[in-house]
Amino acid sequence: MQKQMNKEPKNQPKPNPNGFKPKFNSYWIYAVIIAVIISFNFFGNNITNTDISRNKFEDLLRANSIKNILIVNNDYAEIHLTEEAQKEFSANNKDESLPWVNNAKPVLTYNFGSLENFENTIKENKEKYNLDIDLKNVNKTDLFDSILGFLPFILILGLWIFFMRRMSGGGAGGGAGGQIFNIGKSKAKLFDEKQKVKVSFKDVAGLVGAKEEVQEIVDFLKSPEKYTNLGGKIPKGALLVGPPGTGKTLLAKAVAGEAGVPFFSLSGSDFVEMFVGVGASRVRDLFKQAAQKSPSIIFIDEIDAIGRARGKNNMTGGNDERENTLNQLLTEMDGFGTDVNVIVIAATNRADVLDKALMRAGRFDRQIYVDLPDLNERSAIFNVHLKPLKLGNDVKIDFLAQQTPGFSGADIANLCNEAALMAARKGKESIENEDFLDSVDRIVGGLEKKNKIISVKEKKTIAFHEAGHATASWMLEHAAPLVKVTIVPRGQSLGAAWYLPEERMIVQTEQMLDEMCATLAGRAAEKIMFNKISTGALSDLEKVTKQARAMVSIYGLSEKIGNLTYYDSSGQEYGFTKPYSETTAKLIDEEISALIEQQYQRAIQILTDNKDKLTELAERLLEKEVIFKDDLIKIFGERAFLSESEILEKKLKEQEETEENNSEVKH
DSSP: OHHHHHHSOTTOOOOOTTOOOOOOOTHHHHHHHHHHHHHIIIIITTTTEEEOOHHHHHHHHHTTOEEEEEEETTTEEEEEEOHHHHHHHHHHTOOTTOGGGTTSOOEEEEOOSOHHHHHHHHHHHHHHHTOOOEEEEEOOOOHHHHHHHHHHHHHHHHHHHHHHHHHTTTOSSSOSTTGGGGTTSOOOEEESSSSOOOOOGGGSOSOHHHHHHHHHHHHHHHOTHHHHTTTOOOOOEEEEEOSTTSSHHHHHHHHHHHHOSOEEEEEGGGGOOSSTTHHHHHHHHHHHHHHHTOSEEEEEESTHHHHBOTTOOTTTOTTOHHHHHHHHHHHHHHOTTOOOOEEEEEEESOGGGBOHHHHSTTTSOEEEEOOOOOHHHHHHHHHHHHTTSOBOTTOOHHHHHHTOTTOOHHHHHHHHHHHHHHHHHTTOSSBOHHHHHHHHHHHHHOOBOTTOOOOHHHHHHHHHHHHHHHHHHHHOSSSOOEEEEEOSOBTTBSOEEEEOOOOOSSOOHHHHHHHHHHHHHHHHHHHHHHSOOOGGGHHHHHHHHHHHHHHHHTSOOOTTTOSOOOOOTTOOOOTTOOSSOHHHHHHHHHHHHHHHHHHHHHHHHHHHHTHHHHHHHHHHHHHHSEEEHHHHHHHHOSOSSOOHHHHHHHHHHHHHHHHHHHHHHHO
């Protein structure tokens, strides 16, 4: 029994019911030190020191109660009493509020004013009363005054430490106090067996070609002997290039999840620091860590932050910190003596600005272009993002994919989320097809502004302008088919017409001319109906001017200019010089103006021939504010030229009607 009692701790702490444990903070130490210094300064000396008056001093002097006098810093006197006088003084001046200092020897201080008069007074009294007083001059330094003297240096040191810790925050290894020594350490986030990446190729919809390219890297990391037996070498790196939001980072995560090897992830900007040599040091540390865990993968997102072509900026010279970082990266990827199984995957949407040395074989062995998804890939992406949503019965994935040409994977994810928010805002129990279409309008055109004040005259002008676009596009063979037209202000536009452009790989001259004609039809309608034009066609003019300039100076579609292009795919800018003469520049301007004017007159002719239908369409638009494709069919009849998207839409409708008829027959 006694042994069991001895095993139990004597002072066992009581359990905390809330489970709260105060965290230690280094600033507590600073606070305690400052409090001690202040307390010592204000109370330490004043507890046992007592100021006396001139009369009291002279009484003590005549009574021979003074043992010695210390003149401190030629400013005041410390008077030390004899033992008998100390006891008498303590008994007469006992303070009940400070019992812990009553036994201390009192030190009397006397502010004498003039030192010369004070010394003369002591000398006279010593001769008169035959006193034995020891008089000394001493220099004393106050601790608090010393600290105040060093306070500026302490503040500067504290600020320096503070900024160093802030700038080096997030560095690998060490706590907050050691971050200043970790500035040159890599900031890469490591994913290994302890923290695995859960993304796989199943989570990446579309990107069939890109997945095939990176699948080979995954296979090499899983079973390298399959390739090394034939003499093959592991690829050094893969560069993912493509527009924003197409899934480059997601694809890299999938590679990490599939390969099952250590994965270092960081951004190109993580190498950049205000200190010289930090970027290169971080690159060395990153590859050192990756080599220790090889085979491994390093993923650098937005590599153009450090991989831009060297020597382009003459202001900074050749000793630029970013260039030093790039040089170190080039050396680590394929320099002298680099033979480790570390694969570098990088992503950028600015491959044209990257340094040529970075793009050569042996560093980034392959460039994988991640393009915007096509119709089938958009359907696959919708399948991924629609899984967690509660959908209505009228939602068709093929139809949604058809209505979103040019959308990236990020745009589709945003569209699905926007549709869910819109349905919840309306109090619906499921997300319907109408919510997705409204979300497309919201993303493409902006938020509706129904409370915007527009006069009747302006509203009529806008209606005829948009009706002109719709009429011309309906009559032209190669113009994009219309989806809907609205005169409700949305975003920065007062009205808008939605079209469904064809997904073309190449564009012919007739197709570009028809698009220009349909774009200029809005201003042409204003000219026909009101014999006046307005500033509402600014965006239309900007669009057709860019198209015409591209036709003449880039694509070589002008007979007068000929089969020439002044486009430089390398991304080199001409600066203030032009790659053609002044005569050619004048000819280009004349050709651009002639192309635009030709299509404008063509639009006027089309709208003049269909003026009655244009007027009917505009009046219906004024009445309803929003009209759809079915309204145009009632006014113009079926469109003579069906595009591939319209043919597909027609087939989908026929399938839906067939399914409905079959279900009715069964019932």
